[in-house]
Amino acid sequence: MRRSTGFTLVELVTVLVLIGILAVAATAKLTTTNGQEYVSCREAVTRLAVVQSINMNQGSSPDVRFFINSDGIFGYCIGLDCSNNPSSWHGVGGGDRVVADTDGYIGFDYLGRVHQDNTTLGLKDSGYYQFKFSPAQGSGSCAVHVYPEGGIAWN
Numbered sequence: 001m002r003r004s005t006g007f008t009l010v011e012l013v014t015v016l017v018l019i020g021i022l023a024v025a026a027t028a029k030l031t032t033t034n035g036q037e038y039v040s041c042r043e044a045v046t047r048l049a050v051v052q053s054i055n056m057n058q059g060s061s062p063d064v065r066f067f068i069n070s071d072g073i074f075g076y077c078i079g080l081d082c083s084n085n086p087s088s089w090h091g092v093g094g095g096d097r098v099v100a101d102t103d104g105y106i107g108f109d110y111l112g113r114v115h116q117d118n119t120t121l122g123l124k125d126s127g128y129y130q131f132k133f134s135p136a137q138g139s140g141s142c143a144v145h146v147y148p149e150g151g152i153a154w155n
Contacts, residue, residue: 036097037133041142041154043093044074044133048106048144048152050091051076055108055115065105065118068131072098077105094133101132112150123148 048066054076055062065082067089068074075089082088084103094100106129107118114129121129129146144154 037135037140037142040072040074040094040098040133041144044068044131044144045152045154047074047076047091047093048146051106052108052112052150052152054078056110056112059110062108062110062115062118065107067105068094068100069103070100072096072100072133072136074100097136098133099136101134104131106146108150114146114148114150116148121146 044066051064051066054064058064064076064078066074066076067082067084067086069084069086072094073086073092074094075086075092077089082105084105086092102121104120105118106121107115109115109118119129121131124130127147129148130143132141132143134141142154144152146152
């Protein structure tokens with residue numbers, strides 16, 4: 001009886017899994033960013049969806065806006081007389097570990113679309129409103145896109 005030499009499938013899969021785990025751990029340690037910009041993007045998308053949902057439920061007179069400032073702080077404000085002061089906002093996110101590339105606000109109509117008269121963010125040539133978060137120290141960025149018809153995405 002001849003005995004075959006080599007590795008079994010279980011051994012090979014185990015080694016590949018261990019290499020994958022080590023690669024993920026090494027990548028996390030070697031990158032210069034702490035990922036805070038991605039956390040801010042996810043939080044901002046969630047707040048935008050809240051604002052959109054509230055405005056859709058208000059009917060023909062939506063009055064909730066999503067605000068962002070260049071310090072990386074964002075939130076939403078109920079009432080059209082809100083200021084650009086984070087102390088008057090609800091659901092405040094972001095903070096001292098990120099910066100944003102813009103100051104302004106965006107509002108939605110009762111159908112969930114961007115309300116053109118209730119928005120200070122400029123429409124990009126590619127057809128969406130955008131703001132970016134970057135870490136306060138290090139490199140990397142994350143962008144939030146808001147499409148005029150109401151879609152919200154980040155990358």
